[in-house]
Structure formats: C-alpha cells, structure tokens
Amino acid sequence: xxxxxxxxxxxxxxxxxxxxxxxxxxxxxxxxxxxxxxxxxxxxxxxxxxxxxxxxxxxxxxxxxxxxxxxxxxxxxxxxxxxxxxxxxxxxxxxxxxxxxxxxxxxxxxxxxxxxxxxxxxxxxxxxxxxxxxxxxxxxxxxxxxxxxxxxxxxxxxxxxxxxxxxxxxxxxxxxxxxxxxxxxxxxxxxxxxxxxxxxxxxxxxxxxxxxxxxxxxxxxxxxxxxxxxxxxxxxxxxxxxxxxxxxxxxxxxxxxxxxxxxxxxxxxxxxxxxxxxxxxxxxxxxxxxxxxxxxxxxxxxxxxxxxxxxxxxxxxxxxxxxxxxxxxxxxxxxxxxxxxxxxxxxxxxxxxxxxxxxxxxxxxxxxxxxxxxxxxxxxxxxxxxxxxxxxxxxxxxxxxxxxxxxxxxxxxxxxxxxxxxxxxxxxxxxxxxxxxxxxxxxxxxxxx
Amino acid sequence: xxxxxxxxxxxxxxxxxxxxxxxxxxxxxxxxxxxxxxxxxxxxxxxxxxxxxxxxxxxxxxxxxxxxxxxxxxxxxxxxxxxxxxxxxxxxxxxxxxxxxxxxxxxxxxxxxx
Numbered sequence: 001x002x003x004x005x006x007x008x009x010x011x012x013x014x015x016x017x018x019x020x021x022x023x024x025x026x027x028x029x030x031x032x033x034x035x036x037x038x039x040x041x042x043x044x045x046x047x048x049x050x051x052x053x054x055x056x057x058x059x060x061x062x063x064x065x066x067x068x069x070x071x072x073x074x075x076x077x078x079x080x081x082x083x084x085x086x087x088x089x090x091x092x093x094x095x096x097x098x099x100x101x102x103x104x105x106x107x108x109x110x111x112x113x114x115x116x117x118x119x120x121x122x123x124x125x126x127x128x129x130x131x132x133x134x135x136x137x138x139x140x141x142x143x144x145x146x147x148x149x150x151x152x153x154x155x156x157x158x159x160x161x162x163x164x165x166x167x168x169x170x171x172x173x174x175x176x177x178x179x180x181x182x183x184x185x186x187x188x189x190x191x192x193x194x195x196x197x198x199x200x201x202x203x204x205x206x207x208x209x210x211x212x213x214x215x216x217x218x219x220x221x222x223x224x225x226x227x228x229x230x231x232x233x234x235x236x237x238x239x240x241x242x243x244x245x246x247x248x249x250x251x252x253x254x255x256x257x258x259x260x261x262x263x264x265x266x267x268x269x270x271x272x273x274x275x276x277x278x279x280x281x282x283x284x285x286x287x288x289x290x291x292x293x294x295x296x297x298x299x300x301x302x303x304x305x306x307x308x309x310x311x312x313x314x315x316x317x318x319x320x321x322x323x324x325x326x327x328x329x330x331x332x333x334x335x336x337x338x339x340x341x342x343x344x345x346x347x348x349x350x351x352x353x354x355x356x357x358x359x360x361x362x363x364x365x366x367x368x369x370x371x372x373x374x375x376x377x378x379x380x381x382x383x384x385x386x387x388x389x390x391x392x393x394x395x396x397x398x399x400x401x402x403x404x405x406x407x408x409x410x411x412x413x414x415x416x417x418x419x420x421x422x423x424x425x426x427x428x429x430x431x432x433x434x435x436x437x438x439x440x441x442x443x444x445x446x447x448x449x
Numbered sequence: 450x451x452x453x454x455x456x457x458x459x460x461x462x463x464x465x466x467x468x469x470x471x472x473x474x475x476x477x478x479x480x481x482x483x484x485x486x487x488x489x490x491x492x493x494x495x496x497x498x499x500x501x502x503x504x505x506x507x508x509x510x511x512x513x514x515x516x517x518x519x520x521x522x523x524x525x526x527x528x529x530x531x532x533x534x535x536x537x538x539x540x541x542x543x544x545x546x547x548x549x550x551x552x553x554x555x556x557x558x559x560x561x562x563x
Contacts, residue, residue, distance in 0.1 A: 013507060014481070014508075014510060014511070015477060016478055016481050016482075017511065019477060020510075020514070023463075023464065023470060024463075058503055058507070106509070106510045106513075107513070108513070108514075111463075
C-alpha cells in the first residue's frame with residue numbers, strides 16, 4: 001500500500017463495464033483506480049506495485065488464468081479478484097485453488113460484492129502485516145541479549161548450550177528450579193533457530209487433566225468422543241515446522257507417556273478418532289523442575305521416553321548461585337518497569353544492593369522481578385533503598401521468621417535452618433552467622449538442635 | 450405491459466443524482482456497442498466464431514445494466530448454442546437492428562441534474 005492510498009488495477013476489456021467499476025470504487029477517496037484493457041498492458045505496469053488487481057477472464061490477448069499465473073510469478077502477494085460473466089463453477093473452483101482471492105460474477109450485485117471483497121482483503125492484509133510485525137518483534141524480544149540477562153559463569157555455560165541447540169534440531173530438556181526461566185530459554189532457542197517463522201507452542205502438562213492430554217496434544221476428529229463437537233487441531237500439529245514446549249513433563253501419567261513415545265518414534269500423529277496420519281517435523285523442548293532420572297529409577301517415568309526426550313540437557317542455575325547477576329537483573333527489571341510505566345529510571349542504593357545480594361530467592365528470577373517491581377512502587381522514585389525491598393516469599397523454610405517466638409527459639413530455628421542448608425557443616429554455618437562454632441556445638445550437646 | 454427495448458432503472462440506481470455520469474455511460478454504450486457490432490460483423494465475415502463469442506460476451510454487462518433484454522437473449526444464443534451458419538447470420542442481423550433502434554432512442558435520452 002502506498003502512503004497516498006490503496007492502488008487498484010482493473011483488467012477489463014469492456015470499456016463500459018470497466019468504467020462502472022472504476023466509478024464505483026472511486027467513490028472511496030482512498031482508492032486509486034486504474035484500468036487496463038489487455039493482459040500485456042497490465043503486466044507492463046506491475047512495477048507500480050498495485051495493492052489489488054481485478055481480472056476479467058476473457059481478454060483479447062490472453063486467458064485470465066494464464067494472466068493470473070504471470071501476476072503470481074511477478075509477485076506472489078498481490079491479491080487478485082476475478083470479475084467475470086462466466087457462470088462456470090468448475091472454472092471458479094479451479095481458480096480459487098490456484099490462489100485467487102475471490103471470484104465474482106458480473107451482475108447487478110457485483111459492484112457491492114467487489115466493494116465488500118476489497119474490504120475483507122484489506123483487513124486480511126492488515127492482519128497479516130500485524131502478525132508479521134508481531135513475529136518480528138517477538139524474534140527481537142527473544143534474542144539472548146534481551147531475555148537471558150547476566151554475566152555469571154553458570155549462565156555462560158547455559159549460553160554455550162543454547163548456541164548448540166540453536167544450530168541443530170536436537171530435542172532439548174531444560175531443568176531448573178521454579179522461576180529460573182525454563183520457558184524463556186525454550187523461546188530463545190526457538191526464536192533464534194531456523195524454525196523461528198513457524199509456531200512456538202507451549203503446553204503445561206501439569207495444567208491439563210490426564211484424560212484430556214491425548215486430545216490436547218494430538219487433536220481429535222468431530223464425534224471422536226462425547227463432547228467432541230468439532231475437529232480440534234492438536235498441539236503437535238499446531239507446532240508442525242516449529243517448536244513444541246512441554247513444560248512439567250514429569251507430570252505425564254504412564255498411559256500418556258506411552259502415547260507420546262509412539263508419536264516421537266514414528267514422527268507422525270493421528271488425531272483421536274481419526275485415521276489420517278499427519279507427518280510431523282517438530283523440535284521438542286521439555287522442561288521440569290523435578291529430577292527425571294530419579295523418577296525413572298522409581299519406575300514413575302518410562303526410561304525409553306526419558307532417553308528419547310532428553311536430547312541436549314540444559315540445567316538452569318538457581319539465582320542464588322549466579323552471584324552478581326542479581327544486581328544486573330535488578331537493574332534490567334528497574335529499567336523495564338520504569339520505561340513501561342513512563343517513570344524516570346531509579347538507581348540502587350548501596351544498602352539496597354547489599355540487601356538484594358544477601359537474599360536466597362527461592363522463587364528465583366521470577367521472584368526477583370516481583371520484589372523489584374514492588375520496591376520501585378515503594379521507593380521515592382529516584383533511589384531504591386533497603387527499606388523499599390520487601391521479601392514476601394511463601395517458602396515454608398522462612399515462615400518461622402513470621403511466627404511469634406522467643407529470641408532463643410528464633411535463634412535455634414535460624415541455626416537449624418543454616419545447618420540444614422549447609423548440610424550440617426558447623427564451620428560454614430558459624431561463619432555465615434558470625435557466631436562461634438562452640439555456640440552451635442553447645443546447643444547440639446544440650447539437645448536444642 | 451409495454452415491451453420496452455431498454456430499461457434505464459439499473460443505470461439510475463447505480464449513481465443516484467449523478468446525471469453527468471449517467472449521460473457519459475449512455476454515450477459510452479453507444480460508442481462501444483457500435484464499434485463492437487462492427488467487430489462482430491468483421492469476425493463473422495472471417496467466420497471467426499471464437500472472436501464473435503468473445504465480443505458478444507463483452508457486451509453482456511452493458512446490455513444487462515441497460516435492460517436491453519432482447520439483444521441479451523441473442524448474445525446468450527451465440528455463447529451457448531451451436532448455431533448453423535445461417536442461424537448465426539440471422540442472430541447477428543437481429544442484434545444489429547435492435548442495437549440501431551436502441552442507440553437511436555438512447556441518443557435522445559438526457560438525464561437532468563436533480
């Protein structure tokens with residue numbers, strides 16, 4: 001579309017009818033209509049990039065379908081509407097299969113039908129452009145620089161693995177505590193791989209009841225079971241050519257594990273209640289916060305499926321093991337939140353940095369983000385100080401801090417908590433709490449710990 | 450009921466209030482149909498049936514819009530029927546006569562600006 005409007009080329013050898021269409025479409029000031037009497041004449045003007053072409057089928061120099069193919073050769077995206085007096089259904093079907101956008105019969109209603117057809121085509125074009133630009137934005141959004149933030153060694157290792165995943169089609173299994181960014185990594189792999197122009201489809205296995213998983217993943221035909229009122233495309237089919245992300249894969253029950261294994265082995269899927277086999281070309285990325293190998297040992301997860309989906313394992317480090325990444329991420333979240341809310345950027349005071357670095361983040365990056373966003377709101381709008389930062393985690397290990405206890409009881413609980421975290425290493429615990437190790441030994445001796 | 454040779458109701462509905470457009474369209478029809486009729490006769494002289502069909506087909510929308518149904522019927526016969534040489538000649542002659550009368554009358558029509 002040009003800046004000055006929507007350019008429509010009419011190919012019509014009947015000057016009378018051409019003039020009617022020209023006049024009618026010209027009632028829209030946004031439309032710039034130009035008429036050509038022959039196919040050759042049109043072809044020599046395609047460089048002017050029309051936004052839409054209407055085509056008569058009986059032209060003096062060539063047949064309409066022949067001209068349509070020549071237009072397609074030149075530009076596969078120009079919408080073409082056939083306007084013809086030929087009441088030939090077979091021909092109309094043939095042309096529609098060839099890719100014309102609409103077939104209209106020349107009669108009294110044509111001008112209105114054409115008007116509506118052009119509106120529909122323009123809406124479709126607009127949507128198509130929006131989808132393209134959203135895909136492009138999504139691609140930019142999921143570049144490494146924008147999504148996986150940090151410089152720690154633990155993260156550098158992850159970057160190396162993601163690079164390997166991007167350049168191949170290997171399945172990927174992502175492990176890591178909740179909030180470490182498993183889906184972010186899966187998207188980064190997809191949007192930086194050759195599959196980026198196809199779909200990224202994410203499914204949380206824990207969120208779907210077992211009895212619905214088969215239909216959700218593989219789709220179903222109309223009438224396959226009670227309630228199947230229409231055909232449903234499964235997630236595998238939706239992700240064909242792209243990436244399927246199965247989150248919380250460890251939650252899959254044994255029955256569905258077998259079905260998933262079969263689909264992965266055969267690389268084809270049959271909708272529930274259907275017969276047609278649909279060939280699949282899907283990159284599978286799975287994720288779990290559980291130890292899948294342990295589940296295999298306990299016979300809770302199929303060993304053959306485990307090896308089939310494991311592919312390239314990527315273990316995401318918890319935030320507490322990423323050192324200064326906490327501050328890099330904090331600054332990133334501050335920047336994002338202030339920008340999104342039209343606020344000036346906020347700096348981190350020394351006390352705030354120290355407080356952030358001391359915390360353990362059981363909810364990982366997700367929790368840090370929530371803490372920072374709340375702290376921005378609590379801050380004076382210029383600098384974030386320690387008091388603005390509120391740790392509100394619901395991890396049961398920290399709940400004891402909220403209970404009403406004597407100082408002695410709290411002391412005991414704190415030492416117990418640190419001992420557990422340090423695997424009963426008294427020396428490390430004493431150092432961390434800045435107390436004498438004899439204090440801990442004494443409490444142990446007295447049966448307080 | 451009067452058997453009219455043409456009916457300008459559809460043309461009128463196409464552009465209510467725009468007399469210039471309607472007068473232009475009538476003039477255009479007279480010019481185009483006359484030249485097309487000449488082309489049909491030339492194609493007939495060469496017995497080029499495909500060309501006769503194409504040209505007759507091209508007349509259909511305007512004949513339909515101006516309600517010139519008698520001539521439209523003749524065009525449909527050319528398009529759809531396997532006419533003998535003699536029948537085809539007769540159809541073309543009838544078309545020429547109808548067109549001559551219609552165009553003579555249309556030359557007298559003038560839409561007035563409302």
